[in-house]
Amino acid sequence: MTRPPLLIPRPEGLYCPGGDFFIDPTRPVARALITHGHSDHARPGHGAVMATAQTLDIMAIRYGEDFTRSRQVPEGPTRIGEVTVSFHTAGHVLGSAQIAVEGQGTRIVVSGDYARVPTPTCAPFEPVPCDIFVTEATFALPVFRHPPPQAEIARLLASVTAYPDRAHLIGAYALGKAQRLIAAIRAAGWDAPIHIHGALQRLCDYHVAQGIDLGDLRPATEGRKADFAGSIVIAPPSAFAATWAQRFPDPVIAFASGWMQVRARARQRGVELPLVISDHIDWPNLTATITELDPAEVWITHGREDALLRWCELTRRQARPLHLVGYEDEAE
Structure with a gap:
């Protein structure tokens, strides 16, 4: 048989x-x-x-x-x-x-x-x-040959320095990508608060409970519009299609994904700062x-x-x- x-x-x-x-x-x-x-x-x-x-x-x-x-x-x-x-x-x-x-x-x-x-x-x-x-x-x-994540984070931080009056809004999926991105930003020496969309909160809290240090994370709803100048805000990509993104000063729209190597995809999403960071x-x-x-x-x-x-x-x-x-x- x-x-x-x-x-x-x-x-x-x-x-x-x-x-x-x-x-x-x-x-x-x-x-x-x-x-x-x-x-x-x-x-x-x-x-x-x-x-x-x-x-x-x-x-x-x-x-x-x-x-x-x-x-x-x-x-x-x-x-x-x-x-x-x-x-x-x-x-x-x-x-x-x-x-x-x-x-x-x-x-x-x-x-x-x-x-x-x-x-x-x-x-x-x-x-x-x-x-x-x-x-x-x-x-x-x-x-598809992804650059070192450190190089992409350096591009992000250079943009934050170049545009101190603007908020940088980064699209990142709630599980894995958001936490990977936050950890890479911290490893590059960024000690300031990182603001996160509410949809990321529970999964970020779980990573911290598992011993992964993500630094000072704050809700993206705290503060006035001007308070977010020069800040980094991380949210699920779907948030950018809503009025939620309008509460930040002249935001630089970024997106962390391996697909950002394809320029047409970045243009379709209205991404000003594509970050080729993939899991x-x-x-x-x-x-x-x-x-x-x-x-x-x-x-x-x-x-x-x-x-x-x-x-x-x-x-x-x-x-x-x-x-x-x-x-x-x-x-x-």
Whole structure:
């Protein structure tokens, strides 16, 4: 009797028949293993959820304590049915993990979203030897070569110095990107208060509770318009489309994203100061990671598949696209 594959792409997401669970399913299922807390990977409504303690906390913050009927934190390698699963740090956001599934003499590592650039806001990526590596392809084009974050922060602080009468409003996603940005600004020597939109408050407070120093953070609603001259304000990108942004003096609109390398995207968003800061892996680090792991096969998901498929072909690596749907490109 032929055994089913270890993992199978299904409309709900990647399914493991031997353990009867899904990884990052896009619709409610009986049992879900979750790589991280971004809403395109971590959805509410599952019967049971296994994830890192920090990811479970983040899901509770975002969806309420009753986001699932049952939750479990893996304590080392865990047996589920006919397979063994283990969680390994991914370097993406706080609590993010790669999920290794072992069975039938094969190990598949589902990386979720991941990054190789160090940050104090989450644990670094752990290379895990495997037979099959499932990788994201958000920035899987040779044009995407992210500059050092320190260089982008230097551009930001130079702009703040050059325009002391203006507020600098930076769009950053609430989980991961905002905290990564704040930590980078602090590392560059900015000790003044950083003002944050209310939508960021609970997740920033959680990072601080986890021992991550974000410095003096203040609500962006405190003070008069003139008081924000020369200040840095961080908010979710959606806030800039509302009248909320009008309460700041002649704001410089900035946006922190890997997509800011594409000038057309910056223009479409009305971004005056694009900051190429990403919590996803860029092309050089993506190909270097695959070379380092040297898996027998590469599975490619949620992103640009063609260039990476071609690179794998040129480097004589087996590769296939999974065509999973429901994931966003560096978004929530």
